[in-house]
Amino acid sequence: MARNPERRAALVDAGVAVLAREGARGLTFRAVDAAAGVPVGTASNYFTGRDDLLRQIDARLHERLAPDPEVLAGLMRRPKDRSLVTAFMHDLMARATRDRDAYLGLLEMRLEATRRPELRASYTKSVRADLEEGMEFHRDMGLPGGDGTVAVLYLAMLGLILEHLTLPDVLEGVLPGVAVPGGLIERVVETIVPEA
Incomplete structure (x- = not known):
């Protein structure tokens, strides 16, 4: 699992953007990679699966709206x-x-x-x-x-x-x-x- 915290944060924020624009059905690692402007496959190196990504998005949403x-x-x-x-x-x-x-x-x-x-x-x-x-x-x-x-x-x-x-x-x-x-x-x- 990749450990670059800045990259992880950028991917989570990209996930927020995808979620807002495409809905949960459109939230794929490929879509997150594209929104973050990183090579295909990057998100899969940072999250164990879609549920992990959703949990981290949940935490980030509460931070952003605090x-x-x-x-x-x-x-x-x-x-x-x-x-x-x-x-x-x-x-x-x-x-x-x-x-x-x-x-x-x-x-x-x-x-x-x-x-x-x-x-x-x-x-x-x-x-x-x-x-x-x-x-x-x-x-x-x-x-x-x-x-x-x-x-x-x-x-x-x-x-x-x-x-x-x-x-x-x-x-x-x-x-x-x-x-x-x-x-x-x-x-x-x-x-x-x-x-x-």
């Missing part, structure tokens, strides 16, 4: 109220929009997990860990609402991001005078998160 520590530090200086939750949700949408391939890769991983029980188990574990981390963060920050609030907010934002990145015209004009996605984010938070 909050920027500086942005997070700036937000954490604000009052711990509903407006801060709104700011966090705006940041979440900005990250998903900025790295569209990574977010679409997450969606493709979800679809592939419905077809592959072995992937479903590991992917469920990583997504569940993200949700639990979000709940813990919400509690530790002393933000309004509890775990149920975070769970419903998670579901609402998941749907909003899905529509915004895949079929943005669906949401245009649904609520007259409400901007997409910014105004909808504010409406979601106002509806779900209680006043402090």
Whole structure:
């Protein structure tokens, strides 16, 4: 197994691009090699199989979509109220929009997990860990609402991001005078998160 960490990272990122563009069915070592601009057969030297590649893509997707520590530090200086939750949700949408391939890769991983029980188990574990981390963060920050609030907010934002990145015209004009996605984010938070 090849041990060049930079090459492995480039191959994983190429895998993310292939996953976003072609879906899980198009994620082959040959497609990853082509996307990374490396000789055919390179990816097979770095991953034990397709499942190994998918596991590493899963980990990389969470890294790519993680909050920027500086942005997070700036937000954490604000009052711990509903407006801060709104700011966090705006940041979440900005990250998903900025790295569209990574977010679409997450969606493709979800679809592939419905077809592959072995992937479903590991992917469920990583997504569940993200949700639990979000709940813990919400509690530790002393933000309004509890775990149920975070769970419903998670579901609402998941749907909003899905529509915004895949079929943005669906949401245009649904609520007259409400901007997409910014105004909808504010409406979601106002509806779900209680006043402090």
